[in-house]
Amino acid sequence: MFAKKQLAILAISSLSAIGLPAFADNYTIDTKGAHASINFSVKHMGFSVLTGRFDTFTGDFTYDPANLAASTINVTIDTTSVDTNHAERDKHLRSPDFLNAEKNPKATFVSKKVVVGSDKTSFNLIGDFTLNGVTKSITIAAKKVGEGKDPWGGYRAGFEGTTEIFLKDFAINTKFVPDTETIKLSLNVEGLKK
Template identity: 70%
Template sequence: MLKKSLLALAVSSIGIMSLPTLANTYEIDTKGAHASINFAVKHLGYSWLTGRFDTFSGQFTYDPAKPEASTVNVTIDTTSVNSNHAERDKHLRSPDFLNVEKFPKATFVSTKIVLDDDNDEFNIVGDLTLNGVTKSITIEVDKVGEGKDPWGGYRAGFEGETEINMKDFNIKMDLGPASQTVKLELHVEGIKK
């Protein structure tokens, strides 16, 4: 009887040890302003116009032992575009650019993660929906760090960048060939749920 109990305990322990680890879910910390979605585009090829989206939300899953199983889901309020110039922002919200009256939200949903040289560098491939158009984009990501915070929580942070072509997302305004590409720079800090 004792042998059977020990055998059952050993088998169940092996079964538990062989279960896959589950990725943790993180809420992007926009309330604490520890995340940002920034953009830059050349203005007529003479200088850089920079800005950001002030309002967005999302979450990601992440397991440092298996980063390729991670997922990302972000929703951006396109009406919150902010280039630090009220008249320009009004134009950016118009049908010439973001057409926010018709498409007040943009979304990004990951479809796969491709590891680079190590587990702290990878590419996130996913679907960006902007101005009513959905296209696959690739974001190059570096892990910044992770660990406990002073308030008893646990955080993980990443930075990423990508480029998109405005015409791919049916943005009509044409400021010349130097202004067709938008650089996106992302800083994301998540709080483990």
Template identity: 60%
Template sequence: MKKLALAAALASMMVLPAKAADYVIDTQGAHAFIQFKISHLGYSWLYGRFNTFSGDFSYDASKLAQSKIQLTIDTASVDSNHAERDKHLRSADFLNVSKHPKATFVSTKVVPKDGDNFDLHGNLTLNGVTKEVVIAAEKLGEGTDPWGGYRAGFAGTTTLTLKDFAINTDLGPASATVQLDLTVEGIRK
């Protein structure tokens, strides 16, 4: 009788709907990146990244539309591999880090597309301005890692118009927008 009750209990657990899992973004292991590129006067690309950020997300493959993510970026960690330029990027001409040391992204909805692709809508607060942005994203993969944990990874890209975020320094029409590329690997909590 005890075996039958145990079997029934196990069977009932197997049919319970899966719940979204919560993940912390793996910045300690350097498995997440926020990078950018912007045209330099139309002659070349300038690349950079933000070295310090944190965040978490909730994800269920069977209910992708219910997924959520939030990120906090330390704007002073901007790194374009050139100290003088980084100093200028931190100034009031661009990121104004003395007044706005953090940028945040909080998702508002996920719109599934074909395959592992989806549009991630959310509010980006940068330089004291909050605007809705859409990140074209894709799931890269998920599964167990060699250390007994479980991971899920995603990549996305969006283009921001600098003036939309009160960055009014005019570097010419070729430099009016910046492309953000995000790669996020999360470890299930």
């Protein structure tokens, strides 16, 4: 019996020596401190580029620098908070012609898979994006910006990413001129470790 206990202790010690994979830490996206943003841009009738953002969203993510592929993220966006710095246009964007925000006040992204790049800091984040009541798989090209202790005693990790979505994929069928059916999304996420 004593020998079995010694053998178990030796096995655990050996595993510790070679290093067991660390568990991922949990982070809350820091929207309260305005250290995160969801922005978008779209060509306007082929003449210029219109930009905007969603002012209200929440989310969290898990992250282990030793195992980036195991990371996860969940984000919920308040579609009524769309803001292009033009009240009438924002009202139109909330209407059934576009976001249909009264019927579908939330958009969500739930990650399903992370494919890590060769540099170990860039990755493709693949997940389900739900907008206007329609769910489609999208890929966000992302990279780590940095991580470390903040001046207030917390620990933070930050990432940025970009993707494109096609409005027709999400049942937004308002007639557009060419080049205005593709929306570019730019995401900046800074998380505070829980």
